[in-house]
Amino acid sequence: MTGPSPSLDTQPFDVVIVGGRVAGCAMAIRLARSGLSVALVERDPVPSETLSTHLIQDVSLFAELGVLGEVMACGAPPLREVSIHLEDADLSAATADRPWLCLRRISLDAVLHRAARDAGAEVFAQTAVVDALWSGGRVNGVVAQRPDGTRVALSARIVVGADGRNSTVARLVGAERYDVRPNERTAFWGYFAGIPMPNVFHLARRGRDMILVAPCDDGMTLVAGQPPLDDHRDWRDPSVLVSVASQLIGPLRGTIDESKLVGGMRSVRRMDGFFRPGAGPGWALVGDAGHFKDIVVGQGICDALRQARGLSRCLTKESLRDPARLDPALNSWWRERDADARPMSWLAQDLGRVQTTVLDHELLRVLAGSTRHRRHLQDVLARHRRPAHVVGRAVQSQALARAALRASRADLRDAVSGALGRERDRLSVGRRATFDT
Numbered sequence: 001m002t003g004p005s006p007s008l009d010t011q012p013f014d015v016v017i018v019g020g021r022v023a024g025c026a027m028a029i030r031l032a033r034s035g036l037s038v039a040l041v042e043r044d045p046v047p048s049e050t051l052s053t054h055l056i057q058d059v060s061l062f063a064e065l066g067v068l069g070e071v072m073a074c075g076a077p078p079l080r081e082v083s084i085h086l087e088d089a090d091l092s093a094a095t096a097d098r099p100w101l102c103l104r105r106i107s108l109d110a111v112l113h114r115a116a117r118d119a120g121a122e123v124f125a126q127t128a129v130v131d132a133l134w135s136g137g138r139v140n141g142v143v144a145q146r147p148d149g150t151r152v153a154l155s156a157r158i159v160v161g162a163d164g165r166n167s168t169v170a171r172l173v174g175a176e177r178y179d180v181r182p183n184e185r186t187a188f189w190g191y192f193a194g195i196p197m198p199n200v201f202h203l204a205r206r207g208r209d210m211i212l213v214a215p216c217d218d219g220m221t222l223v224a225g226q227p228p229l230d231d232h233r234d235w236r237d238p239s240v241l242v243s244v245a246s247q248l249i250g251p252l253r254g255t256i257d258e259s260k261l262v263g264g265m266r267s268v269r270r271m272d273g274f275f276r277p278g279a280g281p282g283w284a285l286v287g288d289a290g291h292f293k294d295i296v297v298g299q300g301i302c303d304a305l306r307q308a309r310g311l312s313r314c315l316t317k318e319s320l321r322d323p324a325r326l327d328p329a330l331n332s333w334w335r336e337r338d339a340d341a342r343p344m345s346w347l348a349q350d351l352g353r354v355q356t357t358v359l360d361h362e363l364l365r366v367l368a369g370s371t372r373h374r375r376h377l378q379d380v381l382a383r384h385r386r387p388a389h390v391v392g393r394a395v396q397s398q399a400l401a402r403a404a405l406r407a408s409r410a411d412l413r414d415a416v417s418g419a420l421g422r423e424r425d426r427l428s429v430g431r432r433a434t435f436d437t
């Protein structure tokens with residue numbers, strides 16, 4: 001499509017943001033406050049549930065948006081300890097003065113929405129973007145369908161797709177996925193009332209099973225299982241989750257059986273990791289629309305907020321008027337996003353892998369053996385450090401030496417060749433992150 005049909009009502013904006021949850025609202029808050037006129041278009045009712053758990057490791061990102069007070073007022077307890085048990089390695093550490101949070105999305109998204117409106121963004125709720133408008137090879141708006149079925153054209157100098165993994169904007173502009181990583185685990189979760197949980201985040205992986213537990217807002221405890229895709233148990237039956245969770249998470253033993261599942265079980269099966277181009281002429285993708293990674297590290301919410309910070313810096317009144325300024329800035333942002341996201345997506349893949357090796361186990365034991373490593377691992381998950389700071393060459397060499405002492409030659413050979421293969425694969429991907437300006 002090249003331009004709005006003459007019969008369409010057209011409303012002009014500086015920026016149209018498609019998708020009004022974490023990434024979209026954060027963009028809208030920042031851009032509207034900077035004086036740009038912003039349309040925020042969301043297909044769902046606002047606020048509403050979405051299929052996502054919600055561990056948040058860096059609440060300072062909310063302070064940057066000026067919504068930390070409202071976020072904390074939702075009632076999720078600050079999580080001051082992180083209890084991570086991977087196989088027999090105890091990687092727990094205190095979060096000290098940087099507590100984590102487990103805040104249900106219906107609560108979080110409502111806070112962000114209010115802030116976007118208050119900042120001056122015009123919110124089009126229950127309105128779906130169905131087409132893109134183009135002029136001279138650049139996107140310059142969208143066609144959106146209102147709840148009553150009528151259509152409206154929203155013109156803009158840039159269209160930002162913050163519309164999630166199955167991004168409509170990506171489809172309309174032809175932004176293909178690259179560096180796709182099939183997920184090995186699925187997710188089943190529920191909210192339990194009446195579990196007297198300490199304010200601790202728990203993650204445990206033993207054999208093929210993986211469980212995450214954290215108290216959240218409204219007095220509930222989130223209990224989530226991530227079985228392998230080929231697991232034979234029927235996880236839609238809550239008793240499976242209850243049984244595996246009480247085996248893996250000590251504080252649930254004897255308490256989860258007495259609790260009540262509120263609102264049924266939720267699940268998501270297909271969760272391949274991927275990247276999409278960060279930007280093109282007249283468009284950009286932010287949040288899950290541009291990158292998704294294994295949920296085992298629960299980073300998507302903070303990533304969306306961080307990406308919104310980076311992308312919004314490129315969008316000023318001046319740059320939006322001048323593609324010769326805007327496009328190079330968007331290309332830099334795309335490269336930075338990939339460089340920032342890749343190491344965490346690899347760590348996520350490693351933690352979520354179903355088949356683990358003797359080398360993986362020894363690496364975890366090396367990390368568990370040092371308070372400094374455990375604290376640094378937590379910093380990595382909160383994005384205050386990069387993964388290479390923790391799982392660097394020294395740790396890898398120690399793990400290899402330990403594995404060489406304990407494992408059979410065949411197991412060691414398989415483990416090393418698997419690790420080298422993954423490293424080669426990772427070094428070879430996705431060098432190009434730029435569009436023609």
Ligand SMILES: Cc1cc2nc3c(=O)[nH]c(=O)nc-3n(C[C@H](O)[C@H](O)[C@H](O)COP(=O)(O)OP(=O)(O)OC[C@H]3O[C@@H](n4cnc5c(N)ncnc54)[C@H](O)[C@@H]3O)c2cc1C
Pocket residue numbers: 018019020021022023024041042043044050051052053054055056127128129130162163164165167168169187268271286287288289295297298299300301302304
């Ligand atoms: C099972 C699961 C568990 C997760 N657990 C965690 C966790 O513990 N911690 C964490 O940080 N992250 C977690 N994530 C990731 C997290 O959910 C995402 O990274 C985060 O939601 C990204 O936000 P977003 O705003 O980019 O996209 P979304 O939250 O997906 O929002 C996109 C919005 O765009 C709207 N939209 C789509 N198409 C259109 C259209 N055509 N027109 C208008 N609107 C449209 C949708 O309705 C949706 O509301 C999890 C994800 C899954 C699947």
